[in-house]
Amino acid sequence: MNSTSLDTLDTPAALVDLDRMEANLRRVAEYCRAHGLAWRPHTKTHKTPALAAAQVQAGAAGVTVATLREAEVMATTVDDLLLAYPPVGEAKRQRLRDLLRRDVGLNVGLDSPEALGAVASAAREAGREVGVLIELDVGMRRVGVGTPGEAVALARLAEDTAGVHFRGVMFYPGHIRQLAGEDDPALDRLSGVLESSLAALESAGLPAPVVSGGSTPTLWHSHRIRGMTEIRPGTNIFNDRATEAVGACGWEQCAYSVLATVVSVAVPGQAVVDAGSKALAREELRGEGGGFGALLDRPEVVVRALSEEHGVLDLAHSDWQPRVGDRVRVVPNHVCVSVNLHEALWAVRSGDVVASWEVAGRGRSPYAGRGASDGSVFLQA
Numbered sequence: 301m302n303s304t305s306l307d308t309l310d311t312p313a314a315l316v317d318l319d320r321m322e323a324n325l326r327r328v329a330e331y332c333r334a335h336g337l338a339w340r341p342h343t344k345t346h347k348t349p350a351l352a353a354a355q356v357q358a359g360a361a362g363v364t365v366a367t368l369r370e371a372e373v374m375a376t377t378v379d380d381l382l383l384a385y386p387p388v389g390e391a392k393r394q395r396l397r398d399l400l401r402r403d404v405g406l407n408v409g410l411d412s413p414e415a416l417g418a419v420a421s422a423a424r425e426a427g428r429e430v431g432v433l434i435e436l437d438v439g440m441r442r443v444g445v446g447t448p449g450e451a452v453a454l455a456r457l458a459e460d461t462a463g464v465h466f467r468g469v470m471f472y473p474g475h476i477r478q479l480a481g482e483d484d485p486a487l488d489r490l491s492g493v494l495e496s497s498l499a500a501l502e503s504a505g506l507p508a509p510v511v512s513g514g515s516t517p518t519l520w521h522s523h524r525i526r527g528m529t530e531i532r533p534g535t536n537i538f539n540d541r542a543t544e545a546v547g548a549c550g551w552e553q554c555a556y557s558v559l560a561t562v563v564s565v566a567v568p569g570q571a572v573v574d575a576g577s578k579a580l581a582r583e584e585l586r587g588e589g590g591g592f593g594a595l596l597d598r599p600e601v602v603v604r605a606l607s608e609e610h611g612v613l614d615l616a617h618s619d620w621q622p623r624v625g626d627r628v629r630v631v632p633n634h635v636c637v638s639v640n641l642h643e644a645l646w647a648v649r650s651g652d653v654v655a656s657w658e659v660a661g662r663g664r665s666p667y668a669g670r671g672a673s674d675g676s677v678f679l680q681a
C-alpha cells in the first residue's frame with residue numbers, strides 16, 4: 301500500500317512502530333547469536349504471518365504457535381513450527397493431520413500419553429513423523445510433567461510409538477516475572493529442576509537435543525538457564541507496559557500502541573478516549589501505577605477505568621489539558637490480548653502508515669487463507 305498520514309486513520313486502531321519493532325528484533329537476534337541460543341519467537345503476540353516472516357528474516361530458527369489456527373496461518377510463511385500446546389480432542393487431531401499433509405516442519409510440546417497418542421495418529425495418517433518435546437513443569441504449576449521419572453517415561457513412550465520421536469524438552473518459566481539481579485535464585489532453582497530432568501533422560505539413553513524455554517521477562521537472563529538451547533519470547537517483538545514494569549524493556553522499546561481519540565472531557569480531572577476493554581483488553585497492572593495502560597507520549601497519564609468502548613484517562617499527575625478530538629496512543633498492559641482484539645495492525649514509520657496486516661491468526665476456525673494481507677517485510681538489511 302502507499303503510505304498515508306496517521307491522521308487519516310479511524311480510531312481505535314492498533315499501531316506498530318516499525319523502527320522500534322525492528323530494533324527489538326535485532327536486539328534479541330544479537331543476544332541469541334552472542335549466547336549460542338536458537339530463537340523461536342512465539343507468534344501468539346502478533347498472530348500475523350508477515351511478522352513471523354520478519355522474525356525469520358532477522359534470524360529466528362522457526363516460530364512457536366499455541367493454537368491450530370496460528371499453526372495453519374504461520375505455515376503460509378514459515379516452514380519450521382513448534383506447536384507449544386497439547387492438541388487434545390478429535391477435531392484438533394484432524395486439523396493437525398491436515399496441517400501435516402502440507403509441506404511444513406512441525407514439533408509438538410505435550411505432557412501426556414493421550415496427547416502423544418493424538419499426535420502420533422495424526423502423523424501416521426499424514427504419512428509423516430513428528431518430533432515431540434516433553435513439557436516440564438519448572439515451577440509455574442500450569443502444565444508439564446513434575447518429575448524426571450515422568451519425563452523419561454513419556455520420552456520412552458515417544459520413542460516406542462510409530463509416527464513420533466523424542467526431540468527434547470520444553471518449559472515455560474511464566475512464574476518468574478521480576479528478576480532481582482545477576483545472582484537471582486529463581487533462575488538457579490529453575491536450572492536445577494531442568495538439569496535433573498536432563499540428567500535422568502541422559503542416563504536413560506534419551507539425551508534431549510532440543511531444550512526449549514524462555515519468556516520475555518527472563519529474556520535477557522536466558523544465558524543463565526543452564527542446559528537451554530532455544531528461547532521462545534513472544535511479547536518482546538512489541539513489548540508492553542507490564543514488560544516495562546518488570547524491567548525487561550524500556551518505555552522507548554514499546555512498539556505497539558492503540559491510537560485513540562478523546563471523545564469527552566466533561567468530567568473534571570479526566571479525559572475519555574474511544575479505546576475501552578474491547579481495544580486494550582482488561583488486564584490491570586499489579587503494582588506501581590495500576591490501571592489498564594498508559595499514554596505512549598505521556599506515561600504519567602494512566603487509563604484508570606474501562607468500559608467496553610470507553611477508556612478513562614486520569615489527568616491527576618499531568619499538566620496536559622486535552623480537548624475533544626485530540627488523538628493519543630495508549631500502550632496496553634498486555635499487548636498479546638490487545639492485538640487479539642483487532643482485525644488489522646497498522647505499520648507506522650515517521651508518522652505515516654506504510655502498511656497494514658490482517659491479524660490472520662486470531663479466531664479459532666480453520667484458516668482458509670481468506671482476506672490475504674499485505675505480506676511486505678520491512679526489515680532493512
Ligand SMILES: Cc1ncc(COP(=O)(O)O)c(C=O)c1O
Nearest residue numbers: 342384472515516532533534535
Ligand atoms: C509456552 C509458551 N512459550 C512462550 C511464551 C512467550 O512468553 P512471553 O509472553 O513472556 O514472551 C508463552 C507465553 O504465554 C508460552 O505460553
